[in-house]
Amino acid sequence: MSRNALRGIGGILFDKDGTLIRYDESWAPVNREAARLAAAGNANLETKLLVAAGMDPISGHTHADSLYAAGNAAEIAAGFIAAGSPLTVEDLTSRLDALFVQATEYAVPVTDLRSLFSRLKARGLKLGIASSDNELSIRQTARRFKIDRYVDFVAGYDSGFGIKPEPGMVLGFCAAVGLEPGSIAMVGDNKHDLAMGANAGVSASIGVLTGTGTRDTLAPLADLCLDSIASLEELLLCDEKIG
Structure with a gap:
């Protein structure tokens, strides 16, 4: 065109x-917190969840079309649970939605x-x-x-x-x-x-x-x-x- x-x-x-x-400047800290919530205190699982959702745990960069980049709270919750989160989909979705509302303060x-x-x-x-x-x-x-x-x-x-x-x-x-x-x-x-x-x-x-x-x-x-x-x-x- x-x-x-x-x-x-x-x-x-x-x-x-x-x-x-x-994206990365605004969402890197939020995505880390989302994984922390989903990991329920398991530091090793937290890193695994970040990778599963498409974020590099070191650089904070999120990959194109990954779960973090393209998913909604319910889809991210389901993906976290599939990767090992011990929470329920309903509980985790609710927590993620609340977190994402708070995330506006990080927006660049x-x-x-x-x-x-x-x-x-x-x-x-x-x-x-x-x-x-x-x-x-x-x-x-x-x-x-x-x-x-x-x-x-x-x-x-x-x-x-x-x-x-x-x-x-x-x-x-x-x-x-x-x-x-x-x-x-x-x-x-x-x-x-x-x-x-x-x-x-x-x-x-x-x-x-x-x-x-x-x-x-x-x-x-x-x-x-x-x-x-x-x-x-x-x-x-x-x-x-x-x-």
């Missing part, structure tokens, strides 16, 4: 982690989100956030970075729209803002974000490199890969010049 990938779109649906906020934005979202909104675009995190965590992140007033739609794995890569979150966004899938762009840092967009029939699936995904992992599904969401405005300017 050409640099005018956003030409004619009416809305943008963003993933949260790795897209609005930098990829850019000045308030300024970016205000400018995108001023262009008349509808804006949404769709994440594998829980809805409360997403809303708290939006409030922390003062973008909640610009966001028209929020969906987490527990919001009733299904989970990624199913198309439900995209279709929910479209229904909420009165747009067709063919007039929106999906932006994310992992395959399941872009696959969700493709499954819903969006106009453009755009990968960003501020999360766990790489150009190699995103290229098969991305119409375009950007260094970060800050480059979206460059595409919109290209659209204006072409138009």
